[in-house]
Amino acid sequence: MKPLKKTETVFFSREIYSEEAVSLAAAVFDGRAEVSLSKSKGGVTARVSGPENSAGEFCNEALNQQCRLDLGRINSRIASLISTKALLSAAGDKPSARK
């Protein structure tokens, strides 16, 4: 017997969750639950259809994405320097400089 699908609607206020965060959460949920987003007054409404607790998990993911965006505003420069250094150290010299 297939697990029952539950459908819930959640409104994400623009004052707390950016549209980008909710969209990213919907992308993460691809394959896990059906999520359809629609713009509403003051924010975004998400219709989440999936196994039990899908709506709760989706709320957590939207919050996760928003927190990542918040952190990125402060730390993206130093994060980028670290990742770039690691990648370029691994990649080595540019082809023109190679012996």
Next chain:
Amino acid sequence: MPKNISIEVSLKKYSPESVRYAAHSLGGEAFAYIKPLPGGRAAVELAPRPGRASAGLARRFRAELEDEKLRERVAGENRELREFMLLKALNYRPKPPEKDDSGLTPQQEKELNDLIAQIETEIKAEASGGASSDPLGITSTWEDKYAPKNGSKKKR
């Protein structure tokens, strides 16, 4: 059935970022949802995950919120210094060991080293050639120098 919890917070006292971080940190225990309220407030709704209890959630949230407020202040005060330190670390090259500065030019140093080597060679040659290490006889006694060689000594 565990109870859902709703906690009201002031967005004048706590920034929206710190309220979000605090709610996010409880994601292992509960589903978190935040909605704005009139008058610069927000409601944080926490629904315990299946198998988890709601007891202590509100207290933990408030404790996390206070911690976030402290972190926000400290991080804000130190952000530029931290970036400065991390940039230094990313570009860090250990300093080479300092050379002793004798005050001489390289040419003078070479001449001095050559002179020292020459003297050392001469000393070695004298020592290995069997020559006395005391060519002026300074360490010899009067008897050694002037006593008759037939071995008799003047009796007193």
Next chain:
Amino acid sequence: MLLSNDAGFTAALTGADFARYAAGRLKTGALHKELAAKGFVREMTDFEGCAAACAKKNAFLNAGPGLHILVMTLRCNHKCLYCQSSAVGAAGGGKTDMSRAVARRSVDFALKSTNPSITIEFQGGEPLLNWDALRDAVLYARRRGRELGREVRLALVSNFSLMTEEKARFLVENEVSVCTSLDGPAGLHNRNRVFTGGNSHSETARWLKYFSERAAKQVPDYKTFNPSALLTVSRFSLGREKEIVDEYVRRGLQDIFVRPLAPIGFAKKLWPSIGYTAAEFARFYRNTLAYILKLNAAGKKLRERHAVIMLEKIVNGADPGYLDMRCPCGAAIGQLAYNYNGDLYTCDEGRMVGWEGDDLFKVGNVLKDSYRKVMLAPAARACAAASNLELQPQCSRCAYKPFCGVCPVYNYETQGSLWGDMPSNGRCALSMGMFDALFALLAKPASAKILKGWVAR
């Protein structure tokens, strides 16, 4: 209360002291002096010293992949319950064997790494099932390493069931270190590691003894290595900490690597019967460490490898070269997995995801792509970004951040995205449990003395 900073210094404070410190009221005394020396007091921070410490701890940022995993075959003659290697049956027909040509190209590719020292690790399935190609690759790697003046370490991960005297001699004489799995006493080991062709435990024990005896007699012509063993903790291991550790002592092993199971690959499907919660693993790890320390206090030499790795960072401020716990993680830029057909993946776990039909972690092919292209492949860049702790909301504010790392593959397999969501992430919970156990022991003088002795220079 534990404080830590980017330079890797830590300080343990009582609640009251922390309150004074946070309020700016801790301005004199021994504690203030200690905090100042460790970079926790802004006005007295030695930035040069902190930058140097931070650079030392993150030395891996200056070099490329040091670990190159060659999957010699997907065939295996074991059916381990928790197998994550996507192994197929031993018969297989050789279709999933790495050819000599691909193995040689893989060695050449590995030697292009910007890391001055590389390790080529032969894995599988069971790599001894493809002995000819393995043997050729060893000789080729040694020759090319000499020609290029490169330091090349060779390692073999095997279940030992197909080992012979001839093969063992070859490995020893060509300085190939060996590693196997030892999950505990025979009953437990064989339950986890099903071998229908015989007794997995007795083969493991037999060859551990052989390699240990060879390592005890160093010869001038080549270096010999002590064999190492890994413990994979399954549900059946829980509660049997003492028996497992005693087995390692009985076999004369000096290290035990307590590895938690991850719900990746085959283990994912069997998780309900072989898996456990993070809290259960934390209890297992604490009990195991406690027993190991007890043995140490009684004069027995045995170290736990995870602890050693973390202690290198915590106590020595060094980079232990452990790819799973660093920022960014070692995906592609720290290690590469070379599949039998030459496909390159960010890591062995990424390769397993590929075997399940999802090539998200594929970074190229050794026969077609340049080294630089592989290092800068989209998957490599995505993993570097996703595992950057500066952008992880929970990690960026965690006291264990200077010593920890996230795994994008784990996050993807369990939470649907490379970034994951740490508050509900199983691997984060496991790591925290291990750090909690270690720091609690470091706070006690007697156990701290033993632990610090494990990494004393």
